[in-house]
Amino acid sequence: MKNIDKNNLSLRIAYIFESMLAMVVLLAVFLGTIDVLRMIWKAYIVDFQTPVQYSQLNDMLGQILLLVIGVELVVMLSLHIPGALLEVLLYAIARKMLLLPKSEGMADVLIGVLAIAGIFAIRKYLVIKDNSNLNVTSIHYEDCEEGQDCDECEACREAKLKEAKSKH
Structure with missing residues (x-):
């Protein structure tokens, strides 16, 4: 809150509300982590004799990437830097590519790869170097x-x- 006009009440309220929303997202990520641990426990410990199916592993990885996106969203709300937004987008695209059905063609994979390459190009050439790599x-x-x-x-x-x- 260093760069915000401290006399502007609406900006202060917005900053506090944004911080509270970040805490709610963090709480949801924590609860989601417990759910992922329960999924892993069931798949690998309780049913250890049955091999884990591709769909189960894909669901677990999708859930874990969703939690990572949630954590990155909290970082983005807290830091207010362009690099944090780019990381959220990067993880969201990576999650979408991971969850593509097997029946989808290579066009969706190519679009995902181009989107990730575009994010790296934006990070390299358009983001100011001051605090963007935090x-x-x-x-x-x-x-x-x-x-x-x-x-x-x-x-x-x-x-x-x-x-x-x-x-x-």
């Missing part, structure tokens, strides 16, 4: 002092150095 594991809030350039901030330099090392 994810849950590398959240870095800038603690630059007033009037201090981001290149002068020690925390920002360390984050850029770590990112450069990880690319090599």
Whole structure:
């Protein structure tokens, strides 16, 4: 809420409401995780003598990807950066491709691959590099002092150095 006009009541209420919705989605993901664990328990522990069918495994993977999309949605609602939106879209397209019926032709797979390639192209060429590469594991809030350039901030330099090392 750092960049929001703190005197504007409607923006503050919207921010709080958005945070509450993110918590509701997170609660739904948590409950869905329990459901997935129950599915895995039933398929692999209770009925261990019966091999898991393709449709069962496909349903489990679809459910897990749906939970991942929910978590990424919470990240998108919390961070407000374009990179988070692109990740939600990426997982949604990947889930859709995973759940394509066997009888579907290659046209749907080709469209999915082109959509994923388009998202990577957007990320590479159109998304500003400042904070667009943040994810849950590398959240870095800038603690630059007033009037201090981001290149002068020690925390920002360390984050850029770590990112450069990880690319090599």
